[in-house]
Amino acid sequence: SQSGTEISRVRNINCIRMGRHDVDTWYFSPYPPEFTGLHLVHVCEFCLTPYGSEFQMQRHRQKCRLMHPPGNEIYRHEDLSFFEIDGRRQKTYCRNLCLLSKLFLDHKTLYYDVDPFLFYVMCQTDAHGAHILGYFSKEKDSAENYNLACILTLPQHQRKGYGRLLIAFSYELSKVEGKLGSPEKPLSDLGLLSYRAYWAEAIVERLIRFRGDVTIEEIANATAITPQDVMHTLQSIDALKYYKGQHIICLSNKVVDAYKRAEQKKRRRIHPELLDWKPPI
Numbered sequence: 001s002q003s004g005t006e007i008s009r010v011r012n013i014n015c016i017r018m019g020r021h022d023v024d025t026w027y028f029s030p031y032p033p034e035f036t037g038l039h040l041v042h043v044c045e046f047c048l049t050p051y052g053s054e055f056q057m058q059r060h061r062q063k064c065r066l067m068h069p070p071g072n073e074i075y076r077h078e079d080l081s082f083f084e085i086d087g088r089r090q091k092t093y094c095r096n097l098c099l100l101s102k103l104f105l106d107h108k109t110l111y112y113d114v115d116p117f118l119f120y121v122m123c124q125t126d127a128h129g130a131h132i133l134g135y136f137s138k139e140k141d142s143a144e145n146y147n148l149a150c151i152l153t154l155p156q157h158q159r160k161g162y163g164r165l166l167i168a169f170s171y172e173l174s175k176v177e178g179k180l181g182s183p184e185k186p187l188s189d190l191g192l193l194s195y196r197a198y199w200a201e202a203i204v205e206r207l208i209r210f211r212g213d214v215t216i217e218e219i220a221n222a223t224a225i226t227p228q229d230v231m232h233t234l235q236s237i238d239a240l241k242y243y244k245g246q247h248i249i250c251l252s253n254k255v256v257d258a259y260k261r262a263e264q265k266k267r268r269r270i271h272p273e274l275l276d277w278k279p280p281i
């Protein structure tokens with residue numbers, strides 16, 4: 001994260017236009033100097049290249065042939081797809097994605113070096129192409145066993161459950177790898193809220209489906225959530241009790257009811273059987 005010695009830099013671009021959305025930015029992002037101070041920056045929603053004027057953007061749109069992110073489609077369910085993009089092979093796209101996401105991420109250093117990362121871009125497809133909703137990045141080889149480095153739902157698509165799908169997808173990848181994972185720290189406030197909500201739901205779902213004795217390790221192995229994150233989540237929903245000299249896991253009616261209400265909302269979910277992916281070697 002940014003150190004205290006670094007001068008904190010002010011927001012340099014006010015607004016970006018992507019497809020039919022105008023989006024106010026949140027933070028500084030190191031776009032090249034010709035963009036700084038511009039009120040509006042046009043970003044091609046397919047290749048993510050920035051342009052300083054409407055004219056340049058229109059000229060680009062006549063030439064840009066990209067209709068989806070430049071990688072393999074590894075998941076599709078109805079109109080929702082995930083593409084895997086290798087930072088080493090698609091440097092320009094991945095740098096543009098990092099520049100774009102830095103506008104909404106304060107606490108992360110921007111990785112100019114995109115080589116060590118894979119990028120998982122979630123898109124919604126219509127007749128015009130696969131439109132980016134959000135993404136997460138993942139180190140190819142994480143010493144700390146992080147299964148996610150940076151996560152973003154573009155602001156125009158936030159609070160519709162896509163962050164939850166991105167997080168769920170990151171854990172599905174970990175399950176295929178046969179690993180337990182956790183996101184890179186520190187988390188932003190919004191990141192923490194979303195992860196807490198996801199963890200509680202995934203763990204409660206597991207507990208409701210498999211009644212009887214269950215250990216933290218079993219929950220961790222079934223969900224790919226680390227035992228530490230499982231512990232903290234159980235504590236946060238007040239489900240760890242000390243009874244006759246033993247720790248037991250016990251869900252209150254309140255927690256179960258909240259889970260059932262959420263389930264009835266019929267939100268989209270990830271269907272693991274549709275994941276067409278092997279861990280890269």
Ligand code: ACO
Nearest residue numbers: 150151152153158159160161162163164188190191194197
């Ligand atoms: N206020 C309160 N609760 C929230 C909020 C919010 N603004 N946003 C998410 N939550 C919680 C809620 O419990 C929500 O469930 P609900 O809508 O059923 O109540 C749950 O998180 C999931 O919300 P989603 O709609 O699935 O999340 P969204 O698509 O908005 O994406 C994300 C969440 C990715 C964190 C988004 O806010 C974002 O991109 N923020 C900017 C970038 C950022 O901070 N990323 C995380 C950095 S940490 C890291 O990268 C490791």
Ligand code: ZN
Nearest residue numbers: 044046047064
């Ligand atoms: Zn383009």
